[in-house]
Amino acid sequence: MSNCNRTYAINQIAVSPVLPPCEPRPANIDDYGIDVFNEDSIRKYLSKGIAEKLLATIEKGVPIDPAIAGDVAHAMKEWAIDRGATHYTHWFQPLTGGTAEKHDSFVSPVPHGQAVFAFSGKNLVVGEPDASSFPSGGIRSTFEARGYTAWDPSSPAFIKRHANGATLCIPTAFCSYTGDVLDKKTPLLRSIQALKRSVNRLMKCFGVPEDTPEVSLGPEQEYFLIDKKFYLNRPDLLQTGRTLFGAPPPKHQQLEDHYFGAIKPRIIQFMTEVEQELWKLGIPAKTRHNEVAPAQFELAPVFEDLNVAVDHNMLVMETLRQVADRHGLVCLLHEKPFAGINGSGKHNNWSIGYGKRNLLDPGNDPEQNMIFLTVLSAILRGVDLHADLLRSTTCSINNDHRLGANEAPPAIVSIFLGEQLEDIIDQIAKGAVSTSKKAGTMRIGVDILPTLPRDATDRNRTSPFAFTGNKFEFRAPGSSRSCAGPNIFLNTIVAESLDFISERLEKASAKDFNEALLKIIRDIVAKHRRIVFNGNGYSAEWEAEAARRGLPNLKTTPEALKPLLETVNQKLMEKYGVFSKVEMDSRYEVFLEEYHRKLRIEGEIALEIATSMILPIAATYYGRLSADLASAAQGKLKAGTAGLRRLADQVGAGIDRLDAASDALRKAIAAHNPKKTLAAMTGLRDVVDALELLVDDACWPLPKYREMLFIY
Ligand code: ADP
Ligand code: MG
Numbered sequence: 001m002s003n004c005n006r007t008y009a010i011n012q013i014a015v016s017p018v019l020p021p022c023e024p025r026p027a028n029i030d031d032y033g034i035d036v037f038n039e040d041s042i043r044k045y046l047s048k049g050i051a052e053k054l055l056a057t058i059e060k061g062v063p064i065d066p067a068i069a070g071d072v073a074h075a076m077k078e079w080a081i082d083r084g085a086t087h088y089t090h091w092f093q094p095l096t097g098g099t100a101e102k103h104d105s106f107v108s109p110v111p112h113g114q115a116v117f118a119f120s121g122k123n124l125v126v127g128e129p130d131a132s133s134f135p136s137g138g139i140r141s142t143f144e145a146r147g148y149t150a151w152d153p154s155s156p157a158f159i160k161r162h163a164n165g166a167t168l169c170i171p172t173a174f175c176s177y178t179g180d181v182l183d184k185k186t187p188l189l190r191s192i193q194a195l196k197r198s199v200n201r202l203m204k205c206f207g208v209p210e211d212t213p214e215v216s217l218g219p220e221q222e223y224f225l226i227d228k229k230f231y232l233n234r235p236d237l238l239q240t241g242r243t244l245f246g247a248p249p250p251k252h253q254q255l256e257d258h259y260f261g262a263i264k265p266r267i268i269q270f271m272t273e274v275e276q277e278l279w280k281l282g283i284p285a286k287t288r289h290n291e292v293a294p295a296q297f298e299l300a301p302v303f304e305d306l307n308v309a310v311d312h313n314m315l316v317m318e319t320l321r322q323v324a325d326r327h328g329l330v331c332l333l334h335e336k337p338f339a340g341i342n343g344s345g346k347h348n349n350w351s352i353g354y355g356k357r358n359l360l361d362p363g364n365d366p367e368q369n370m371i372f373l374t375v376l377s378a379i380l381r382g383v384d385l386h387a388d389l390l391r392s393t394t395c396s397i398n399n400d401h402r403l404g405a406n407e408a409p410p411a412i413v414s415i416f417l418g419e420q421l422e423d424i425i426d427q428i429a430k431g432a433v434s435t436s437k438k439a440g441t442m443r444i445g446v447d448i449l450p451t452l453p454r455d456a457t458d459r460n461r462t463s464p465f466a467f468t469g470n471k472f473e474f475r476a477p478g479s480s481r482s483c484a485g486p487n488i489f490l491n492t493i494v495a496e497s498l499d500f501i502s503e504r505l506e507k508a509s510a511k512d513f514n515e516a517l518l519k520i521i522r523d524i525v526a527k528h529r530r531i532v533f534n535g536n537g538y539s540a541e542w543e544a545e546a547a548r549r550g551l552p553n554l555k556t557t558p559e560a561l562k563p564l565l566e567t568v569n570q571k572l573m574e575k576y577g578v579f580s581k582v583e584m585d586s587r588y589e590v591f592l593e594e595y596h597r598k599l600r601i602e603g604e605i606a607l608e609i610a611t612s613m614i615l616p617i618a619a620t621y622y623g624r625l626s627a628d629l630a631s632a633a634q635g636k637l638k639a640g641t642a643g644l645r646r647l648a649d650q651v652g653a654g655i656d657r658l659d660a661a662s663d664a665l666r667k668a669i670a671a672h673n674p675k676k677t678l679a680a681m682t683g684l685r686d687v688v689d690a691l692e693l694l695v696d697d698a699c700w701p702l703p704k705y706r707e708m709l710f711i712y
Contacts (some may be wrong), residue, residue: 004701006702009232010707034280035280058131077118083166108273127149135590146176147175156308180580184488188306190488199213205501217349217350218349219310221346225267233703234703239601246490246616260289270324293682303349359372361470379472391563408476412546413465462538463475530551564584586599602681604669625648628644664684
């Protein structure tokens with residue numbers, strides 16, 4: 001028997017009962033949204049007039065009337081107290097990638113040593129957290145540390161619970177004293193506004209009766225679950241979220257037996273509790289299943305308004321982590337926690353609508369066909385012109401290990417349309433589609449689009465940006481990141497492209513409308529056709545072909561961040577009022593710095609594990625083998641010594657290589673050389689993983705892949 005922590009962890013898991021820590025009764029649908037200050041609670045706690053005003057802001061984006069803030073704050077507080085809250089917080093999304101909250105209690109002292117619960121309109125509308133310790137990329141110097149959080153009424157306030165209390169959370173935007181943006185929500189809201197304006201303008205060109213533009217998002221969230229007892233024995237997971245060492249197990253995902261497999265009892269208990277929590281928060285968790293890799297899973301909600309969906313995804317990630325902890329599990333949201341098996345993404349299902357009309361639905365009538373084709377060509381144009389910018393929104397040190405690896409979309413941004421649709425745009429480009437006008441109404445002579453039943457569009461899992469029937473699915477974003485970044489840029493580039501089209505359509509006379517439109521679409525398709533690729537995005541041929549087409553292939557974070565500094569990109573973002581040049585520059589700084597800092601942490605912890613955990617174990621084992629050899633020689637044994645000697649030689653050589661590889665890593669870290677650090681980490685990993693297969697299993701200190709991925 002060994003006394004190593006790893007074996008102890010396995011034994012503990014073996015004897016732990018899988019008890020349901022969750023409520024034994026099934027969730028009640030009436031509890032849906034119970035912890036959200038939603039329409040029901042608004043109507044219950046506010047007078048009719050004020051409720052209507054607030055709802056108009058939430059639903060139609062009418063600017064909030066400052067005069068009602070005091071009443072809304074009072075109602076929110078009463079509601080929150082009835083739901084058990086004692087504290088409130090402005091909940092925001094700084095550039096750290098997570099969410100931030102600083103709690104204040106409602107407690108307010110009154111004379112005679114007593115206190116009441118109070119919450120004013122000002123408390124609701126603005127907060128003044130010290131901004132000095134949040135990343136700003138040089139925008140805000142520490143002497144001007146003030147930052148402001150501003151209430152976002154379009155995302156509902158909600159309650160976060162812990163075992164013995166609760167906090168009212170108010171979604172807010174976060175900016176500096178000078179008004180520069182320090183968060184992810186503000187630019188997202190600006191980009192949504194820009195896109196909606198452009199949608200309105202285009203719909204006007206088509207003469208569609210006035211309606212409300214909508215931008216929707218359904219983010220699919222992939223994640224891993226491992227037992228906490230393993231996690232606690234992996235300093236690399238604890239410090240970086242991914243395993244820096246670990247030999248590939250003989251069986252991993254090659255039998256394809258995990259995807260959509262029966263969900264293990266312990267996991268389904270976890271999922272059930274996650275869903276119950278999310279439903280209370282009004283988050284429409286819908287789909288759950290086993291993913292491709294062992295111990296990998298997915299959760300998908302029903303799509304919602306983009307701003308709310310982004311906030312909800314942040315809450316989904318937090319809920320996954322917290323519920324996992326209660327179940328003795330750890331939820332790994334890292335994009336590539338295990339080398340050699342699938343990583344996790346966040347498929348960004350995005351669409352734009354106008355009232356009930358989905359502009360990405362090909363439709364059955366000629367008008368909808370044309371609107372669809374117009375929006376589609378705008379997207380082709382936008383993505384082709386700014387593929388580098390879209391790519392920049394997906395890069396991070398984590399996602400570098402995923403994008404371009406053999407199971408994830410490549411770092412090249414291209415669009416998948418499916419055969420039918422590709423054929424149609426090719427016909428348009430060739431001029432095969434013609435118009436014929438009937439008096440007064442818009443008519444394209446042929447119904448150019450066959451009805452595309454949603455699920456009949458081919459599935460292509462290798463495309464980073466795929467048309468999937470009535471939406472685009474951007475698959476490159478990483479599992480751990482906020483959805484804000486990709487959508488900020490997607491919205492803006494599409495807004496610009498829609499305007500490009502509207503500007504031309506506005507010049508066309510009513511009688512030439514169809515001709516003009518077809519010409520615009522034809523020109524766009526001809527010019528931007530290169531962005532469409534329906535083949536296997538993981539293949540080496542595609543990389544070569546993409547290079548021939550002149551498509552950017554930005555492989556690593558430092559390269560992929562550069563587009564943020566490009567003048568064309570900065571001008572675009574400035575024109576649409578989404579980012580100023582200063583804000584773009586600062587984001588570049590923040591994300592690059594984050595990359596370097598995280599890389600350094602990875603390098604340092606890899607070095608520490610190699611020298612203080614692996615080397616001593618390998619040395620002890622080597623000593624034991626040497627001693628065994630010596631005593632075998634003394635006993636004049638005939639067999640076994642050759643084998644022992646060979647093993648001792650291999651372990652000895654491993655120790656020498658470990659020493660050399662550690663030294664190389666130490667030097668690369670000291671030299672602040674990211675490329676060399678990455679290479680040295682790979683070198684060190686090779687040595688350690690080889691030793692893992694040599695050294696006595698009973699003494700190996702790090703939980704192995706075959707254990708973490710299969711014992712839970
Ligand atoms: P799949 O993995 O087959 O693509 P999922 O059901 O896992 O599909 O996820 C699809 C996601 O796309 C869901 O979140 C769904 O709500 C969302 N979605 C569906 N239609 C739209 C739409 N029109 N706009 C945005 N998102 C959508
Ligand atoms: Mg899916």
